[in-house]
Amino acid sequence: MRRTRFTLSLCAAGALAIAAFAAPSRAAEDAVVIPPPAMDVQASDGLQTAVIAGGCFWGVQGVFQHTAGVTSAVSGYSGGSKATADYNLVSTGSTGHAEAVQIKYDPKKISYGRILQIFFSVVHDPTQLNRQGPDTGTQYRSAIFTANDEQKKVAEAYIAQLNAAKVYKKPIVTKVGPLEAFYPAEAYHQDYLTLHPNQPYIAYNDIPKVEALKKIFAENYIEKPTLVGNAKVTN
Template sequence: MQRSDGICLVILAALAVASPLRAERVVHAPVPTVDAKPNQALETAVFAGGCYWGVEGVFSHVNGVHLVKSGFAGGPKGRKVDYEAVSAGDTGYAESVRVTYDPRIVSYGTLLRVFFSVIADPTTLDYQGPDHGTQYRSALFPLNAQQQQAASAYLAQLGKSDLWRGPIVTKIERFTGFQDAAAGHQNFMTRNPRHPYIQRWDAPKLAAFKAMYPALYRARPSA
């Protein structure tokens, strides 16, 4: 996928002719056997799962989620980055989202389940859908010991589930900080529902989430 000026630009017909895109699939990921115990009224979780527009777009419709921010995580601590720098693929950072949620309504384990059901394929190394490069890898960034334990247990659980043909390659990475993306990238799906990338890749994820988890779905997205 070619991206410039802070906007995802997809020439779908040309891409289809030049290089057929792997169709994304959704799965009914299992209920986690290990979950994180809440430490406070509002918790924060950080995920990387390809282009952050769709990751943010789905999580913003999860009941119990208060706020989702698109940004960057996974690179060296202290280095300042922006969209253009991360897009080069050599910073170590990945497009990510920071989710603020109420653990009394939705748990960290449930967020993991949603993530792997409809957002990210855990078997694709350094790519998701049409987006290739380490900046589009899938990764989990636990922020405390409880999240670390839950994330490790869930990846092991997914590896034994036989839901995917390939091995699980999603990694648990050390959290070194989160940097917000520019304002033009925030709430992108909500503000740009007719964008061709959104319609082709991200709207189906949101529709799948609504169909698979109606009790978790909230029509009005978080701010």
């Protein structure tokens, strides 16, 4: 049996109940139209990797699986050890892990900067500290795990740019740090948005994010998702 997200706060349980019976059409975090980054990672040959965290990985993965130029988006864990890269342990909030998504992308089709723009615009609210929508805890923190110095410079510069422009009513709390490792999550977490589009949590919190991607980033949107089942998961 596939697990649903019942390790939520009482507030989240209430949100799910409302989603199930009232069928609201808005996401827990509204999309925000933001400017592109002033600087970007230079395009190079071969696939590149970006690892980001912005709340429950179901929605993060779902958005990037509908993003052109992304060859795979895998739900998993970053920030802690291999020994604790387990959903039940990560859900305690004591492992150091964040629910993260590893994105493999073709830099000739989409840039690292555009991935960050989508991340900050439609994927999550980067001003929420150690939570996202109904989910609370350090495992739901906003974070960018950088693979190299160039990614670090671009991510930090973009956060400073958005804060200076006062795009959000509150400062961005997204943490930028080096990618030590990425551990793929359990199989039942992969492709969750596609497999369970009518599940109340997904319908309320995550489907609107994909709809926002289609509306705000139409040139980057693809209708057919790139699923993990068709991709090779690599560490």
